[in-house]
Amino acid sequence: MTDSLMHRIDVQALLDKAAGLDTDTGDRRLKQIIRRVLADAFRTIEEFGVTPTEFWRAVDYVTRLGQSNEAGLLVAGLGLEHFLDILMDEEERKAGLQGGTPRTIEGPLWLAGAPLERGEVRLDQDPESDAETIVMDGQVRDPDGNPIPGAIVDVWHANTKGGYSFFDSSQSAWNLRRRIETDRDGRYRFRSIMPAGYGCPPEGTTQALLDRIGRHGQRPAHIHFFVEAPGYRKLTTQINIAGDKYLHEDFAFATRDELIVEARREADPEAIARHGLNAPFSTLTFDFTLNREADHLPDAVVLREHATAA
Numbered sequence: 279m280t281d282s283l284m285h286r287i288d289v290q291a292l293l294d295k296a297a298g299l300d301t302d303t304g305d306r307r308l309k310q311i312i313r314r315v316l317a318d319a320f321r322t323i324e325e326f327g328v329t330p331t332e333f334w335r336a337v338d339y340v341t342r343l344g345q346s347n348e349a350g351l352l353v354a355g356l357g358l359e360h361f362l363d364i365l366m367d368e369e370e371r372k373a374g375l376q377g378g379t380p381r382t383i384e385g386p387l388w389l390a391g392a393p394l395e396r397g398e399v400r401l402d403q404d405p406e407s408d409a410e411t412i413v414m415d416g417q418v419r420d421p422d423g424n425p426i427p428g429a430i431v432d433v434w435h436a437n438t439k440g441g442y443s444f445f446d447s448s449q450s451a452w453n454l455r456r457r458i459e460t461d462r463d464g465r466y467r468f469r470s471i472m473p474a475g476y477g478c479p480p481e482g483t484t485q486a487l488l489d490r491i492g493r494h495g496q497r498p499a500h501i502h503f504f505v506e507a508p509g510y511r512k513l514t515t516q517i518n519i520a521g522d523k524y525l526h527e528d529f530a531f532a533t534r535d536e537l538i539v540e541a542r543r544e545a546d547p548e549a550i551a552r553h554g555l556n557a558p559f560s561t562l563t564f565d566f567t568l569n570r571e572a573d574h575l576p577d578a579v580v581l582r583e584h585a586t587a588a
């Protein structure tokens with residue numbers, strides 16, 4: 279577009295001034311980022327002929343997005359959070375780091391401060407009549423395959439309706455959320471219920487946008503983990519349960535082949551009795567390999583605001 283208004287001297291001056299580039303105070307890098315984002319918005323409005331009514335519709339949307347507390351959900355759905363993973367993977371690769379369990383997005387539903395427990399931990403507190411019991415275990419290891427005792431496995435997942443405690447007020451505080459300390463063999467083990475996939479709130483702001491661009495807002499069944507130990511890089515990841523209809527159709531783009539886990543159905547009466555259960559259940563096994571921390575690597579700890587339950 280050679281006759282673009284973007285080239286006009288007054289428009290360029292407007293961008294500079296709006297981004298604070300004509301003053302010496304403030305953050306230089308932030309000014310440059312703001313200028314770029316503004317220029318991209320100006321250009322988009324011009325190129326697509328965005329009308330004032332469309333523009334205000336978008337502003338109103340952003341207002342509602344914040345009011346409904348769905349900003350973290352939308353950025354997952356638009357692939358922005360996954361793009362941060364792509365960038366971090368690439369930075370690590372360039373820094374010579376390889377191996378280790380792959381990361382995938384945190385998502386918007388972690389809560390700080392889940393109860394810390396050891397041994398055979400139980401995550402499910404709220405009775406759900408249609409829930410299938412799962413028993414999950416695994417080992418946390420260093421890059422040489424040695425166990426890491428005392429690692430913290432912070433696990434959180436949805437119930438059979440795809441809801442997460444705290445965000446779903448029908449669940450009790452900390453339901454399906456625990457921090458588990460690995461034992462002397464680097465092992466963790468918990469009993470819980472098989473989660474269902476997550477769906478964006480159907481009447482929510484995120485789903486409203488997804489509807490308009492012809493997308494669904496579903497995630498396959500998954501279990502989230504932060505895995506941490508002193509001297510190692512914090513791992514943010516999830517496992518996906520094999521066979522889910524949305525396994526490769528995740529609206530948040532978090533599925534990775536290395537993170538797909540087969541649930542093994544256990545119907546043997548002896549095994550059922552041994553676990554103190556009265557119905558068939560499923561077992562899941564997943565081992566985590568943590569990379570060693572090093573000065574030249576990008577920070578694996580991501581700071582963002584998190585709620586906590588009482």
Ligand code: MBD
Nearest residue numbers: 354384385386387476530
């Ligand atoms: C989830 O459970 C989730 O993990 C993500 C990334 C987005 C929405 C809901």
Ligand code: FE
Nearest residue numbers: 385387476502
């Ligand atoms: Fe989730």
